[in-house]
Amino acid sequence: MTITRREILKAGAAAAALGASTRVPAQPLIMTPASELITRSGKRRVVIAGGGWGGMTAARHLREQAPDLEVILLERNPVFWSCPLSNKWLIDVVDTNFLVKSYMAPAKRHGYTFVQTEISEIDRAKKRVHTAQGYLDYDWLVVSAGIRYGFEAWFGNDKKAIDYTRINYPTAYIPSAEHALVKQKIHNFKGGTFVLTLPPPPHRCPPSPYERACLMAWLFKEKKLNAKIIILDPKPNVAPITGGYKLAFSELYPDIITHVPNATIKEVDPFNKVVKTAAGDFKFDDALLMAPHQAADLVWKAGLIGKTAEGKPTGWAAVNPLLYNAADDPQVFVIGDSVGAVSPQFGHYPKSGHVANRQARAVALHIAAQSRGQAPKHVMIDNLCYMLVNNSPREAIAVQFDYKLDEAGVLRQTQIDDNDRRPELWASDLKWVEYMFEDFAAG
Ligand SMILES: Cc1cc2nc3c(=O)[nH]c(=O)nc-3n(C[C@H](O)[C@H](O)[C@H](O)COP(=O)(O)OP(=O)(O)OC[C@H]3O[C@@H](n4cnc5c(N)ncnc54)[C@H](O)[C@@H]3O)c2cc1C
Incomplete structure (x- = not known):
């Protein structure tokens, strides 16, 4: 292809119009992906991929348990956003400052390196993580x-339907701009039928969609809207905290919330606002359409997804159930919601921030032991979740595992449901989250 003089002049004029910002800087601001992101200091290195509840906890506790290791935390977002307590933020029980935490302050305080970057690939054969700004070699990877x-379960590779659903019916189950969209949607709702589809288990924070329904119902009641919330649940019953939620639905929001069990999705038509399920077809005025959840893309890219007996991907990471290392690599760990089934009795750990925190603390101990040439010992974890079901007065229910x-x-x-909604459990929720934030996010 030949370029005419006229085209060159046109390109030059366009560049001049853009001004100084188009000039090539003397020093490149961003290193090319082919270069090393941080040169090795001589210390052995742990790279942590993902700075959410699990990653931030791992970074802090690794510095304490193994101070002679270099720890680098990689995260795409500029600030930490907590999904726990975010349902409360949707109806202004807590404010934005409550959920947002700095990445830089705890990194400085605990002595690890934080890099805001998109991780593009994990090459386990080379022990290398590729990012938008360059690569990093690791000795241990978390x-x-x-x-x-997993929108593909509904739409196959119909990108138009996936994008349309993502934009118009977001769910805010991943730290992202979706949270603001969901808040706007709930506050702008003028009445009619609002559908919530629940993903099939396992999914992130099992009790939280019902909490969201309760808090939305509270808001709609306050605003005296003529509104119905229909929860389309693939499970045969509300779970966990079955009794507490059922009482909240029937005593606090009898005219607003309808829970539909066994509503396995057959078809979602976001354009015509219809969800077809095994329990009937439902038209909606607005909706939060929760597709099935799976381990994050990065886990797939790293070749860490388990296989079923038939050789199909399970959708979740295959790990040692007690130590959380990859089945084929003692120095690669997966923690948090990406973790696959760990027990023939109960399958997956509940996908909660509490569990991610506990697993991160355990993995810090395992890596510290390995770094000293010792065999890691498993640590038993637990889980605790408080769910707000009423905002006036503020009353919560809870579950402990x-x-x-x-x-x-x-x-x-062992599961213990606390079905008796009361203000003390809301006070306990605030204490719980304060303790958690102090553990990994305090600067
Ligand atoms: C509405 C709601 C309410 C909840 N309530 C509770 C509760 O009350 N109690 C509780 O214990 N749990 C609760 N949870 C669950 C909790 O949020 C999760 O279980 C927890 O966040 C899991 O931690 P994680 O580290 O596995 O994932 P996350 O916290 O999601 O962290 C993953 C991080 O990895 C980053 N990342 C992913 N891919 C890349 C990439 N390629 N490059 C760079 N960065 C990347 C993401 O940006 C993200 O910051 C709730 C969740 C929701 C949605």
Whole structure:
């Protein structure tokens, strides 16, 4: 192809119009992806992929447990955004400052390096993480990348339907701009039918969609809207905290919330606002359409997804159930919501920030032990979740999970639902989150 003089002049004029910003700087501001992001200091290095609940906790505790290791935390977002308590933020029970935390301050305080970057690939054969700004070699890798939305289960590779649903019916289950969209949607709702589809288990924070329904119902009641919320649940019953939620639905929001069990999705038509399920077809005026959840894209890219007996991907990371290392690599760990089934009794750990925090603390100990040439010892974890169901007065319900190993070495789970909604549980929720933020995000 030849370029005419006229085209060259046109390009020059366009560049001049853009001004100084188009000039090539003397020093490139961003290193090319082919170069090393941070040169090695001589210390052995842990790279943490994902700075959410699991990743931030791992970074802090690794510095404490293994101070002679270099720790680098990689995260795409400029600030930490907490999904826990975000349902409360949707109806202004807590403000934005409550959920947003700095990445730089805790990194400085605890002595690890934070880099805001998009991780593009993980090459486990080379022990290398590729990012938008360059690559990093690691001795240990901790992947805490959260979840992805599996829209393919509804739409195959129909990108138009996926994009339309993502933009128009967001769910805010991943730290992102979706949270603001969902808040705007809820506050702008003028009445009619609002549908919430629940993903099939396992999914992120199982009790939280019901909490969201309660808090939305509270807001709609306050605004005296003629509104219905229909929860399309693929499960046969509300779970967990079955009794507490059912009482909240029937006593606080009887005219607003309808829970539809066994509503496995058959078809979603976002353009005509219809969801077809095994329990009937539902038209909506507005909706939050939660597609099935899976481990984050990064876990797939790193070749860490488990396989079913038939050789199909499970959608979740295959890890050692007690130590969280990859089945084929003792120095690569996956923690948090990406983790796959760990027990024949209960399957997956609940996908919660509490569990991610506990697993991160355990993995910090495992890596510290390995770095000293010792065998890592498993640490039992627990889980605790408080869910606000009423905003005036503020009353919450809760669920606690404990774990132990049986004689055969199988992980066993005990679940205790606290169904009695009361203000003390909301006070406990605030104490819980304060403790958690102090543990990993305090600067
Ligand atoms: C509405 C709601 C309410 C909840 N309530 C509670 C609660 O009350 N209690 C509780 O314990 N849990 C709760 N949870 C669950 C909790 O948010 C998750 O279980 C927890 O965040 C999991 O931690 P994680 O580290 O696995 O993932 P995340 O916290 O999501 O962190 C993953 C991080 O990885 C980053 N990342 C992913 N891919 C890349 C990439 N390629 N490059 C760079 N960065 C990347 C993401 O940006 C993200 O910051 C709630 C969740 C929701 C949505």
